[in-house]
Amino acid sequence: MAGRLKYPEHILRLKTYVPGLPIEEVARRVGMPPSNIAKLASNENPLGPSPLALRALADAAPDMSRYPDNDCTALVAAIAAHCGVPPEWVVVGAGSESVIGMAVSALLAPWSATLYSQYSFQAYVNAVQRVGATAIVVPSPEFKVDLAALRQQITPEVTLIYIANPGNPTGTLASARELEDFLEGLPRDVVVLLDEAYFEYVPDSLRGNSVTWVHRYPNLIVTRTFSKAYGLAGLRAGYGIAQQPLADTLRRVRSPFSVSQAAQIAAAAALDDVEFLDATVECNRQGYEQITSTLSELGIRFLPSSANFVLANVGDGSGLARRLEKHGLIVRPVTSYGLDEWLRISIGTAQENARLADALKSELSRGDGR
Numbered sequence: 001m002a003g004r005l006k007y008p009e010h011i012l013r014l015k016t017y018v019p020g021l022p023i024e025e026v027a028r029r030v031g032m033p034p035s036n037i038a039k040l041a042s043n044e045n046p047l048g049p050s051p052l053a054l055r056a057l058a059d060a061a062p063d064m065s066r067y068p069d070n071d072c073t074a075l076v077a078a079i080a081a082h083c084g085v086p087p088e089w090v091v092v093g094a095g096s097e098s099v100i101g102m103a104v105s106a107l108l109a110p111w112s113a114t115l116y117s118q119y120s121f122q123a124y125v126n127a128v129q130r131v132g133a134t135a136i137v138v139p140s141p142e143f144k145v146d147l148a149a150l151r152q153q154i155t156p157e158v159t160l161i162y163i164a165n166p167g168n169p170t171g172t173l174a175s176a177r178e179l180e181d182f183l184e185g186l187p188r189d190v191v192v193l194l195d196e197a198y199f200e201y202v203p204d205s206l207r208g209n210s211v212t213w214v215h216r217y218p219n220l221i222v223t224r225t226f227s228k229a230y231g232l233a234g235l236r237a238g239y240g241i242a243q244q245p246l247a248d249t250l251r252r253v254r255s256p257f258s259v260s261q262a263a264q265i266a267a268a269a270a271l272d273d274v275e276f277l278d279a280t281v282e283c284n285r286q287g288y289e290q291i292t293s294t295l296s297e298l299g300i301r302f303l304p305s306s307a308n309f310v311l312a313n314v315g316d317g318s319g320l321a322r323r324l325e326k327h328g329l330i331v332r333p334v335t336s337y338g339l340d341e342w343l344r345i346s347i348g349t350a351q352e353n354a355r356l357a358d359a360l361k362s363e364l365s366r367g368d369g370r
């Protein structure tokens, strides 16, 4: 008998996550070798992975016939020592996206609600839609998280508030003071998920010590990742820090064996690769100058960024992204965020940034596309 598959309404409304285009795909489209393509689309580390991670992986040669350590014991111990928290407070996932998913599964249901700012990370928005919870989206007129408005919008149904700091795709930062005041003024039965995927890029002087906030607030989860500054996006490892009762609840909904052995080994070795992190942050600082000075020269508005990417108002984001492909450059349109005029550009190596600057000049000084 013919019949239609019966999907829940909230699943039918789901949109598939749109990532940056893969290098091979663009290489094929424009007929260039993959080695000539510069990907400035997914906020990856242009210097590659941490060398300590690479060495640890090579030395370990893990036995792939065995399941990985489900408790991620060595990696958890390394993160606990690095952050100065008990191991029970650390929850490891296959990327911080997976830890974010655990928070959503543990705290949201079709009868509860979450609050987040306009222009929040698409992966969070998707996770919320997956469980069918109500989303209350707070406008962000200045492209910053409006913490006062978030506070005002709390209803009895709200169990989880999501804040990315710095934000993606905006790159903007809420100050440590503002965040601390926000946490202090919050009802203790509302959990805050503070997503610090770009934590390592934020200068010390601007960075809040969010781990000390976890000590103070039992309703706070801080997430960080090995995908960005540590250069391990392809391996999938990230973590969350929360006091034990909340961390235990996240572990309850965690998919077993989700973090591979290779990811555990590499992430533990990368964690204290200070030399690599310093080089990464310095490369990013210089690249930010390089890219933003080009944008200024061209009269293109951009948002001040505390991360490893810049959001620029280029007029027609998707159109320009398409034209940049012909120069062998992949950047990220942000139409899925309702930002059709904008383009998110990840900061690359000095050479990649110079290529981008040349391509932007040739594409935008003709007066079209703006």
Ligand SMILES: *Cc1c(COP(=O)(O)O)cnc(C)c1O
Pocket: 043, 094, 095, 096, 097, 098, 121, 164, 167, 168, 195, 197, 224, 225, 226, 227, 228, 233, 237, 238
């Ligand atoms: C990149 C990113 C993440 C991290 O993703 P992983 O799953 O750890 O690779 C999380 N949050 C935001 C806002 C990001 O931009």
